Ligand SMILES: [Fe+2]
């Protein structure tokens with residue numbers, strides 16, 4: 209038995225918007241007053257954000273595509289580029305500059321997803337049982353394997369390319 213209709217309306221938006229706010233709080237607490245990165249909060253943020261992106265890429269974008277009869281959301285390509293940039297920024301050692309860049313990328317990215325006609329709204333317009341199934345699948349989505357941070361020239365080059373491809377700017381002193 210699924211949730212009552214009244215609870216169901218807007219449930220994808222509510223779950224994922226709550227997750228955005230939870231991740232923002234973790235990111236904020238990852239930077240201490242001295243500008244140093246607090247690793248425990250950062251690790252929680254990183255693992256949570258990778259799981260969140262996995263849900264969007266593997267469950268929500270395909271559901272939105274289905275809902276639109278195979279016509280991708282106008283913002284789908286941009287969302288995927290943003291996810292590439294965000295995942296890349298989670299690879300190097302988190303410095304305060306890397307975290308500031310993540311913060312500004314996420315601010316714009318989350319607006320696109322939360323907005324009218326955005327990814328979440330489109331999924332919330334799926335019909336009946338489809339939306340119940342979607343909620344079950346996204347609640348059951350597993351944690352993802354998080355690799356150790358790496359600052360090799362290859363990783364830093366990949367970060368630069370992914371961020372620029374998505375149309376964002378890195379701090380001018382970003383290495384690599
Ligand atoms: Fe996203």
Ligand SMILES: [Fe+2]
Nearest residue numbers: 224260264321
């Ligand atoms: Fe999101």
